[in-house]
Amino acid sequence: MKAGWTRGRIVLLLALAGYACLAWWMFARKTGGLADSRTTVRIAHWQIELGPPDGLEAVIKRYEELNPHIRVEQVKVPGRIYAQWLRTNLVGGTGADIIEYGYFLAGMQDVPIRFFEPITDLLNEPNPYNRGTPLEGVLWRNTFLDGLFNEQIYSPEVGQIYSVTLCQVTIRFFCNEDLLREIVGDDPDFRFPETFDELRGLFARTREFAARTGRPVRSLAGAKLNAEWLLDFMLTSSLLAVSVEMDREGQLTRYQRNVQMDYLRGRWNYQRPELKAALELVREIAQEMRPGFIQLERDDAVREFMNGHALFVATGTWDATSLIRLADFPVSIRRFPQPDANDPVVGDFHYGRAADGSGLTAMAMYLNKNGRNKEAAIDFMRFMTSLEAGQLFMDHSGWISSVRETVLPEYLEPALGLVNGYMLGGGYMRTGANTAHVFIQNMYRLVGPQGSVAGFIAALEPDMTAAQRADLRTDVRNLTNALRPQDAEVMAARALNRVATPTSANDHRAESLETSQTFSELNIYQGLTVLVETAQ
Amino acid sequence: MAAPLTPCRLIGFVLLACLTALPAVAEPKLAEAWRKVAGHLYTEAGLALRGADESRERELAATVMLAAQQPTTDERLREAERRLEVLAAETDDAVTEVALYLAGRLHQVHFLRADHPRAAEYYETLAIRFPQGHWAQLGLVKLALLQLYMLPEPGGPVERLAKTGALLPRVTRPQLRRDLLIVLGRTRIFYDQPLDAVLTDLLAADEIGGLTGPAQGEFLLQIAELSFWAGHLRQSRDYFTRYLELNTADPRAYTANERLKQIEARLMAGEEGSS
Numbered sequence: 001m002k003a004g005w006t007r008g009r010i011v012l013l014l015a016l017a018g019y020a021c022l023a024w025w026m027f028a029r030k031t032g033g034l035a036d037s038r039t040t041v042r043i044a045h046w047q048i049e050l051g052p053p054d055g056l057e058a059v060i061k062r063y064e065e066l067n068p069h070i071r072v073e074q075v076k077v078p079g080r081i082y083a084q085w086l087r088t089n090l091v092g093g094t095g096a097d098i099i100e101y102g103y104f105l106a107g108m109q110d111v112p113i114r115f116f117e118p119i120t121d122l123l124n125e126p127n128p129y130n131r132g133t134p135l136e137g138v139l140w141r142n143t144f145l146d147g148l149f150n151e152q153i154y155s156p157e158v159g160q161i162y163s164v165t166l167c168q169v170t171i172r173f174f175c176n177e178d179l180l181r182e183i184v185g186d187d188p189d190f191r192f193p194e195t196f197d198e199l200r201g202l203f204a205r206t207r208e209f210a211a212r213t214g215r216p217v218r219s220l221a222g223a224k225l226n227a228e229w230l231l232d233f234m235l236t237s238s239l240l241a242v243s244v245e246m247d248r249e250g251q252l253t254r255y256q257r258n259v260q261m262d263y264l265r266g267r268w269n270y271q272r273p274e275l276k277a278a279l280e281l282v283r284e285i286a287q288e289m290r291p292g293f294i295q296l297e298r299d300d301a302v303r304e305f306m307n308g309h310a311l312f313v314a315t316g317t318w319d320a321t322s323l324i325r326l327a328d329f330p331v332s333i334r335r336f337p338q339p340d341a342n343d344p345v346v347g348d349f350h351y352g353r354a355a356d357g358s359g360l361t362a363m364a365m366y367l368n369k370n371g372r373n374k375e376a377a378i379d380f381m382r383f384m385t386s387l388e389a390g391q392l393f394m395d396h397s398g399w400i401s402s403v404r405e406t407v408l409p410e411y412l413e414p415a416l417g418l419v420n421g422y423m424l425g426g427g428y429m430r431t432g433a434n435t436a437h438v439f440i441q442n443m444y445r446l447v448g449p450q451g452s453v454a455g456f457i458a459a460l461e462p463d464m465t466a467a468q469r470a471d472l473r474t475d476v477r478n479l480t481n482a483l484r485p486q487d488a489e490v491m492a493a494r495a496l497n498r499v500a501t502p503t504s505a506n507d508h509r510a511e512s513l514e515t516s517q518t519f520s521e522l523n524i525y526q527g528l529t530v531l532v533e534t535a536q
Numbered sequence: 537m538a539a540p541l542t543p544c545r546l547i548g549f550v551l552l553a554c555l556t557a558l559p560a561v562a563e564p565k566l567a568e569a570w571r572k573v574a575g576h577l578y579t580e581a582g583l584a585l586r587g588a589d590e591s592r593e594r595e596l597a598a599t600v601m602l603a604a605q606q607p608t609t610d611e612r613l614r615e616a617e618r619r620l621e622v623l624a625a626e627t628d629d630a631v632t633e634v635a636l637y638l639a640g641r642l643h644q645v646h647f648l649r650a651d652h653p654r655a656a657e658y659y660e661t662l663a664i665r666f667p668q669g670h671w672a673q674l675g676l677v678k679l680a681l682l683q684l685y686m687l688p689e690p691g692g693p694v695e696r697l698a699k700t701g702a703l704l705p706r707v708t709r710p711q712l713r714r715d716l717l718i719v720l721g722r723t724r725i726f727y728d729q730p731l732d733a734v735l736t737d738l739l740a741a742d743e744i745g746g747l748t749g750p751a752q753g754e755f756l757l758q759i760a761e762l763s764f765w766a767g768h769l770r771q772s773r774d775y776f777t778r779y780l781e782l783n784t785a786d787p788r789a790y791t792a793n794e795r796l797k798q799i800e801a802r803l804m805a806g807e808e809g810s811s
Contacts, residue, residue: 093577114576120749138784141749147785152750159751249725250761251754252788352794355787370575404785422794423787480645485576487641488604491634492574494670498630499593500567509574511711515751518677518715521645525685526726 038068041376044075044089044096046082047363051321052167055397059389063380070376083108090115090368097371098381101163101364103154109478112156114485116366120160120512122378123148129386134405140164143385144402145417146360153255156482158519160512164385165361165402166393170417171229173312174323177330179217180311183209196281196339203288206311220285221310222293223301227447228429228440230314230336231282236426237338237354238278238346242268243424254425256432257527260472263431264465264534270457274349275428279446279453281345286447294444317415321398324411333414338421352422359417361402432471438463469531476527479520486513569597578605592631595623600638603646613642628665636662637671644678652686663706673712676703680716684723693727710744717741718755731766735759753783757792764795769807773799 047053053076060072075096077085083105089095090111101112123141130136135143141161145168151161183206184190193199203219210217220230236243243254246262262268270279286293290304298315305313306327312334313323324331341350365384371377383389390403400412408416430436438460446456493510497503565587572581578601585601588594603616620642623635640658643651659675659682666672680700690696700720707713721737724730738759747755760775776792776799783789 124749142783142785144785146787147783147789149787152754152786155750159747159749159754161750247761249722250758250765252757252761252791355790359787370577419787419790422791424791484608484645485604487638487645488573488576488600491600491638492570494634495570495593495597496567496574499570500564512748514674515711515715515747518681518719519751521678521681522719522722525681529685529726 038071039373039376040071040073041098041373041380042073042075042096043098043365043380044077044086045100045363045365046077046079047100048076048078049318051318051397051399052363052393055166055393055395055399056384058392058396059384062389062392063383066383067376067379070380072380087111093370095368095371097368097373097377099366099368101366109156110481110485112162112366113482115369116156116162117369117374118157118160118162118512119164119367119378119381121508122382123161123164127382127386129383129388133387135387135403140382140385143387143404144361145404146402146419148361150360150362151364153253157486157513157516158523159516163364163366164381166363166365166384166399167397168317168359168361168400168402168417170317170356170359170400170415171233171314171336172317172320172415173314173334173336174305174319175312175332175334176305176308176310176327177332179308179329183217183311192334193337195343196337197343199337200284202311206288216309217311218290218304218309219288219311221301221304221313222289223296223298224294224440225298226301226314227286227289227293229316230285232426232429233336233354234281234285235278235428237336237421238281238349239274239426239428240351240354240422240424241349242272242274242428243426244351247424252424254427256427257472257475257523259425259427260431260435260468260475261527261530263468264472264530270461270464274346276453276457277346277349278428279456281339283446283451283453284345289447291449294440294447317400317412320412320415333411335414353420355421355423356418359419359423363402431468432474434467434470434474435464438467465534469534472527472531476524476531479524479527483517483520483524486517490514490517566591566594566597569601573597573600573604576604592623592626592629595619596631596634599623599635603638603642608646610648613647617642633662633666633669633671636665637675640675640678644682650686652682653688656682656687667706668708670709670712673707673709676707677712677716677719679703680719684719693729697724697727697729711746714741714744714746717744725762731762735762735766735768738762753779753786756782757788760792760795764799769799769803773803 043056045052045056053074056074060074063072064070086095086099086101086105087108090099095115099116101108101116103109105111124139126137127135127140127143130138130143141148144165148161148163148165151163151165155162183202193202206217206219209215246258246268247254249258251258268275270276293301301310301313301315302319302323304310305323308329314336315323317333320333335356338354339346339350340353341347343350365381367374367377367381384393385403387403387405390401390406393399394401394406394408394412398412400408400416429439442456442459442463445451445459446453490510490513493506493513497506565584566589569581569584569588572578572584581597581601585594585597588597599616599619602612602619605612617639620635620639624632624639626632636658640655640662642655643658644655656679659679662669662672662675663679680703683700683703684696690699697720700723704713704716704720707716717737718741721734721741724734724737738755742755742759756775756779760772760779763769763772763775773796776796780789780792780796
């Protein structure tokens with residue numbers, strides 16, 4: 001009897017001790033430790049490769065020095081599970097305070113409007129963390145290299161901006177300097193090509209070098225994705241005149257849906273002489289890559305370049321640090337030489353110089369509407385995109401900062417995207433998943449050894465109409481999906497001014513949503529009208 | 537000297553305090569529910585709403601939540617429409633106006649298959665019952681969009697534009713009138729109407745003003761570029777200049793600056809352009 005009572009007490013004591021441990025663990029986990037009473041801001045992203053986490057860590061360290069009452073935690077999530085992770089946490093109310101998101105994440109178009117908060121008004125004020133710098137007094141959105149252009153174009157809510165960016169990505173030629181010296185020899189007149197026609201000359205010398213030495217050397221390292229980046233840029237920059245002609249809306253850019261609608265309404269197709277000439281240029285460039293490159297992945301192109309078998313690899317500036325550090329030869333970063341008015345292939349249709357690379361900023365960070373520490377999160381967003389933090393991010397990540405006035409390391413200077421030319425939009429290679437599929441699927445007919453522009457167009461055009469229709473339908477569907485949840489928000493903002501103390505913030509939010517909905521519906525109905533008008 | 541605080545008195549005080557607090561609690565519960573709706577937290581909004589007093593405002597909030605709840609089903613939307621119609625039939629107040637607007641929205645964008653004529657009927661009814669009301673005038677903007685693109689009649693672009701233009705005098709609230717003018721102008725572009733007609737609408741919208749941020753930038757740019765094509769060089773210069781004052785980093789600033797150079801060259805060459 002006595003033994004039983006003792007066993008019971010022991011069990012009870014153990015249970016209590018277990019409960020106490022669990023309670024302590026829960027408390028410690030939630031607050032970041034018993035001794036840590038700081039406000040925690042969590043920032044989630046998928047850039048887990050070398051570079052960005054270090055850059056962010058340096059930014060966080062400095063921020064915590066300035067704000068000892070706030071702790072910032074990076075939540076690094078692998079890209080392949082990011083979308084599922086994001087939705088699960090947002091729906092469950094456990095999302096981070098600041099979240100990386102991309103308009104290109106499939107099946108996630110409803111997420112921004114449901115879970116993120118627009119920050120347009122904040123962006124129309126100076127960033128306080130830029131006091132005492134050349135960016136003091138500059139509107140926050142104008143402190144970014146591109147004025148957050150992509151964040152406007154792909155905003156879930158017309159006229160609103162939801163995110164700030166951390167880096168700039170640009171496609172560039174990375175050049176094997178040793179190989180270049182071998183190819184051009186002691187030619188005292190050699191200077192790096194500035195026009196595409198001059199680049200043709202260098203391509204010819206490379207072919208001649210390979211033939212003379214018997215070395216398997218090509219001008220361009222080849223892989224499907226690298227080729228797509230390069231060819232897309234060459235098409236866009238060669239077709240500026242067509243983009244201007246198509247821009248009947250006067251937007252000085254081309255929204256994908258406008259490109260789709262114009263195609264379906266017969267305003268452009270691949271039979272136009274400008275398009276044929278630009279495709280001829282594309283075919284010419286692709287001949288400088290090894291046969292069968294369409295079957296190869298990015299890593300194959302990098303390996304070809306690192307093995308000294310290619311003079312250039314066309315890739316993003318995100319690869320700059322690793323290419324420069326890992327290659328056993330000097331690597332320089334070069335801008336794309338562009339065709340000019342004298343170009344024998346596309347010169348007749350020349351409009352002007354295209355902006356160098358895209359020059360657009362990326363790694364977009366959104367504010368969680370239901371985040372626990374929204375004010376602290378906004379404060380950190382301001383800091384991480386300030387001049388000081390932009391410099392820290394770049395210095396520690398090797399990625400170009402999105403912030404103006406940051407000082408580039410010398411080796412990254414040619415990688416900086418400059419808006420020193422026209423940037424009028426494109427969409428000649430793809431306006432969405434379906435058009436991309438049709439274009440890429442048929443690309444071998446253009447760039448293959450037996451390929452031709454005529455054969456490519458003949459195969460492409462019959463499928464392109466259906467693909468443009470499918471992409472336009474997707475665009476309309478995405479806009480509609482983003483639109484629906486806004487009704488409840490508009491009504492709530494207006495209702496709060498009826499049932500609680502009215503605030504101008506509620507009125508302002510409702511007004512901006514109503515205007516945005518109206519403009520979105522205009523886009524939706526124009527798309528639907530074209531789909532009906534052009535139905536077979 | 538104060539009376540001693542006996543247990544009975546203490547209970548009495550507590551009850552009294554609870555009674556006086558009741559209305560004050562009920563009102564914030566409704567506000568809290570709407571705040572949760574604004575954050576798209578419908579489960580939490582539903583919980584908050586349980587503590588709110590029965591009222592037409594409470595029923596409206598419950599119906600908005602019903603319509604917004606995921607996953608959306610047509611059955612649930614039909615139930616929401618039925619409850620909105622009940623609200624609209626009871627009396628003419630602020631709730632009625634919202635209810636009729638939302639009923640129109642259900643048919644315009646929420647049901648799996650939109651019923652645009654039915655949505656238009658709701659907006660027409662709303663505008664007749666509350667001609668000066670905010671939701672009624674917003675409904676007229678939606679009606680305009682439907683007339684311009686989705687309703688079967690009238691058929692041709694010119695007729696659609698004329699019929700919708702007739703709605704304009706009824707939309708007197710500045711923000712909504714501005715938006716309708718922009719819709720009209722951009723629709724004229726879509727239907728290949730003369731540039732001067734487009735610009736008339738857009739300039740009238742600019743006189744009302746109020747756009748901010750990217751929407752304003754794109755709007756100014758649009759007037760500037762269309763004016764350039766229409767040969768209104770000075771007007772174009774003014775709008776490009778206004779755009780550049782606000783947008784120093786946008787990549788389109790390069791093109792805008794190039795346009796300004798072209799305009800100056802043409803003006804110097806004696807091409808005055810109108811306005």
